Amino acid sequence: MVSGTIAKLRNINAKTDFISKLSDKSGLPEWNYLTRAKNKTANRGDESSEMLIIPLKVVDGFLSSLMYVENPDSETPQVYTITNDQLDVFTHNSSIDREIRESILMTFIFFDNEMFGSRLYSSIPLDLFENVPVRDGADYKTFAIGQQEVTNNLVAETCYMVYDCKNGMDEAHCDGCSQCVFQVCFTGGGGDVPDPGGTGGEGTDPPTDPNNPGGSGGYDPNLPWYLQNPNIDIFSYSHNTQSVFQSLTDYGIVLDALQVNFLEQNTSFAQKFRNYLVINSLAKSQNTVMGINLFIDNPGATWQQFLNMVPKTPCEKISKVGKNNKTKDLFGILKPKVNSTKEFGYILTEDGGTISDTPIEGDIGEYRIKFPVNAPIDGLIHSHFAGGYSVFSVSDMFALAFLYKNGKIKDIDSFVIGVVTASNTQYLMVIDEPAKFGAFADNLFTGNTIDETTQDLYEIIYMNFGIKTNNTAANNESLFLSYLQTNKTGLKLLKGDATFSNWQLLNKDSNGNVIPQNCP
Amino acid sequence: MKKITFIILMLLTHNMYKSQTLDITPNAQNINHNIDKFVGTWIWANGNESLVLIFKKENILLPLEGNIRADILYGFHQYAKNNTVLESSTQYLNTTYTTKKSTLLGGSFDDHNKISGSIQHKTKNKSVKFEIDYVDANHIKLIKLDNFQGISITLPGQPPYDSSISLPQNIILTKQ
Numbered sequence: 001m002v003s004g005t006i007a008k009l010r011n012i013n014a015k016t017d018f019i020s021k022l023s024d025k026s027g028l029p030e031w032n033y034l035t036r037a038k039n040k041t042a043n044r045g046d047e048s049s050e051m052l053i054i055p056l057k058v059v060d061g062f063l064s065s066l067m068y069v070e071n072p073d074s075e076t077p078q079v080y081t082i083t084n085d086q087l088d089v090f091t092h093n094s095s096i097d098r099e100i101r102e103s104i105l106m107t108f109i110f111f112d113n114e115m116f117g118s119r120l121y122s123s124i125p126l127d128l129f130e131n132v133p134v135r136d137g138a139d140y141k142t143f144a145i146g147q148q149e150v151t152n153n154l155v156a157e158t159c160y161m162v163y164d165c166k167n168g169m170d171e172a173h174c175d176g177c178s179q180c181v182f183q184v185c186f187t188g189g190g191g192d193v194p195d196p197g198g199t200g201g202e203g204t205d206p207p208t209d210p211n212n213p214g215g216s217g218g219y220d221p222n223l224p225w226y227l228q229n230p231n232i233d234i235f236s237y238s239h240n241t242q243s244v245f246q247s248l249t250d251y252g253i254v255l256d257a258l259q260v261n262f263l264e265q266n267t268s269f270a271q272k273f274r275n276y277l278v279i280n281s282l283a284k285s286q287n288t289v290m291g292i293n294l295f296i297d298n299p300g301a302t303w304q305q306f307l308n309m310v311p312k313t314p315c316e317k318i319s320k321v322g323k324n325n326k327t328k329d330l331f332g333i334l335k336p337k338v339n340s341t342k343e344f345g346y347i348l349t350e351d352g353g354t355i356s357d358t359p360i361e362g363d364i365g366e367y368r369i370k371f372p373v374n375a376p377i378d379g380l381i382h383s384h385f386a387g388g389y390s391v392f393s394v395s396d397m398f399a400l401a402f403l404y405k406n407g408k409i410k411d412i413d414s415f416v417i418g419v420v421t422a423s424n425t426q427y428l429m430v431i432d433e434p435a436k437f438g439a440f441a442d443n444l445f446t447g448n449t450i451d452e453t454t455q456d457l458y459e460i461i462y463m464n465f466g467i468k469t470n471n472t473a474a475n476n477e478s479l480f481l482s483y484l485q486t487n488k489t490g491l492k493l494l495k496g497d498a499t500f501s502n503w504q505l506l507n508k509d510s511n512g513n514v515i516p517q518n519c520p
Numbered sequence: 521m522k523k524i525t526f527i528i529l530m531l532l533t534h535n536m537y538k539s540q541t542l543d544i545t546p547n548a549q550n551i552n553h554n555i556d557k558f559v560g561t562w563i564w565a566n567g568n569e570s571l572v573l574i575f576k577k578e579n580i581l582l583p584l585e586g587n588i589r590a591d592i593l594y595g596f597h598q599y600a601k602n603n604t605v606l607e608s609s610t611q612y613l614n615t616t617y618t619t620k621k622s623t624l625l626g627g628s629f630d631d632h633n634k635i636s637g638s639i640q641h642k643t644k645n646k647s648v649k650f651e652i653d654y655v656d657a658n659h660i661k662l663i664k665l666d667n668f669q670g671i672s673i674t675l676p677g678q679p680p681y682d683s684s685i686s687l688p689q690n691i692i693l694t695k696q
Contacts, residue, residue, distance in 0.1 A: 032546040032586055151587075152587070345671075363683060366667065366683050367667070367669035367670075368667055368668075368669060368670060368671070368672055368681065368683065369671055369672070370671075370672045370673075370674055370680050370681050371671060371672070371673050371674065372673075372674045372675075372676075372680070373673050373674070373675060374675075374676050380671065382671060384669075388669055389669060393668070393669040393670035393671075394668065394670060395668050395669060395670020395671055395672070396670045396671050398670065398671075399670065399671035399672065399673050402673045403673060406673075406675060408673075408675075417671075443583055451620070452623075452640050452647055453617075453620040453622065453625070454583070454620070455647065456625045456637075456638040456640070456647050457582070457583065457592075457625060458583070459625075459638055459647070459649070459668055460592065460625055460626065460627055460637055460638065461542065461582060461583075461584070463627070463629055463636055463637075464541050464542040464590070464627060464629060465541065465542055466541045466542075466629070469669075482544070485585075486544050486584045486585055486586075486588075487583065487584055487585075488583070488584070488585055
């Protein structure tokens with residue numbers, strides 16, 4: 001279906017140049033997620049025909065928009081995109097039937113979940129999802145959904161358990177109390193979302209959303225940064241406010257008047273955000289918007305509360321334990337022991353910046369090492385001697401999952417598992433996406449009992465990926481990265497140099513090449 | 521800003537993962553007829569000791585992104601010694617893989633006359649890795665059993681990981 005759809009769209013574009021008219025000009029279609037759904041036309045409520053939906057993604061793991069192909073089997077399909085900005089205005093438009101708004105919003109959430117795993121969704125209008133309660137004092141709803149089975153068919157009604165957990169915690173850390181878990185059902189779809197104006201790539205029209213008086217016009221690449229929001233004169237604001245506004249436009253984000261005025265009236269926060277954005281990224285820009293909205297919605301919120309809400313990067317997650325001088329010294333002790341005939345390791349516990357270690361030795365000739373763990377810990381590092389893998393083994397990952405399931409990981413944001421190998425490699429692994437890792441860990445256990453059948457399957461998949469003890473280190477590294485990514489583990493791999501002082505986050509680009517990124 | 525370029529996109533969707541055995545392109549089926557010859561009931565006996573391996577084949581959904589399936593061997597085993605059955609899952613012989621009653625799991629990766637996989641060593645409370653060679657239409661050889669490499673975590677009150685393996689290895693099994 002995918003190749004046929006691509007060919008058809010290419011032909012249609014040759015005739016109509018529909019691509020140039022799409023509201024989303026930055027996202028790249030993720031054809032793997034092409035899904036069939038009902039045509040839920042916003043204006044007519046007509047569900048008689050089917051449509052195809054393709055999510056469009058931007059770098060750094062965010063859904064850019066959804067591309068809808070109405071009447072895909074006809075000679076003249078209608079193709080359009082709905083961007084996140086359009087979705088925001090649309091879902092707040094109470095003149096549109098609530099069920100249709102819920103359906104289209106859940107369709108976005110469905111794709112976001114499929115592509116990026118479980119995470120928290122916020123700013124959901126109060127009148128949507130009646131069975132999800134409103135938290136005290138909030139003027140919007142929030143919830144997370146768990147990792148779902150992959151499907152390419154949203155024609156039938158789909159139901160998700162959603163989690164509205166205390167303190168905005170995700171599903172993996174939700175206590176699952178009866179006041180936290182609810183069911184949301186929907187039939188996926190889209191259709192004819194009215195152009196809210198100022199939200200698409202072409203949009204410079206004034207906003208129509210009465211709840212958004214300043215109006216964050218969508219980013220228009222044809223305009224300079226200072227004209228991105230036609231409703232404000234950015235040069236009339238302070239340098240800090242201007243700087244934040246300009247920095248965000250680098251990533252296509254345009255602040256509305258309410259947000260800009262907040263910065264202007266809260267000079268301390270404006271200064272902090274300006275500093276925060278000195279080294280900018282899409283994620284940091286998005287965090288900034290989240291932070292500004294947090295402070296607007298919660299006048300007593302502190303900068304530290306904002307920082308606590310910002311997800312830490314893998315590089316940040318190794319700073320506390322993985323890059324601690326003591327850990328570095330212990331790695332240095334392990335390094336020559338790869339020439340031994342057994343494995344060595346250390347259990348790491350951290351307290352006030354000081355690492356304590358418990359040394360562990362394996363048995364001669366055994367490519368296994370047993371770590372007795374009583375209280376929660378902060379890390380494990382170990383060695384692989386000649387004949388062992390040049391990367392982490394499947395059981396190393398299982399150990400991480402086992403610790404997680406049994407509450408033995410003290411801080412999920414700084415826990416590290418490390419290995420130094422006879423192939424002259426040294427790696428750290430961190431839990432990058434806790435919700436995704438939690439789902440991965442849940443899959444390995446039935447309750448708290450090891451699910452041997454599933455764990456065995458992961459071992460078979462590991463073999464099937466071609467990871468072997470006699471591969472080159474580079475080959476195993478590449479294959480293991482694919483394994484981590486494809487198995488939805490939520491884990492990230494970092495590679496160290498021989499001094500254990502410098503670490504690189506490893507990712508793969510779309511061509512399958514390993515891309516190292518130096519940690520600061 | 522990136523422009524949507526369908527020509528580039530079409531190139532990206534093909535052959536992104538050439539260096540691995542498993543096809544992980546979305547909706548891949550990973551059909552593997554090389555493992556068909558291992559399907560069946562295989563028996564080894566030596567005095568009062570015996571091992572039965574029963575392999576079946578199924579195309580299963582893998583826990584991966586992209587609705588990826590693969591042909592695998594799954595199955596059941598029975599190990600007896602001194603007229604006592606020490607390990608057995610053969611009572612679940614008629615179940616499918618998804619019921620999770622099987623105790624054997626394997627596949628063929630590089631050498632089409634060799635399969636690797638796991639056998640649940642119930643008396644040792646762990647799974648071990650097997651290597652089996654195809655000998656001829658009536659015989660296979662269980663070359664060796666090894667512990668899977670990696671870390672074991674032992675919690676308070678739990679027995680530590682037992683590194684020993686008591687199942688027979690380096691044996692020829694005959695097809696029934």
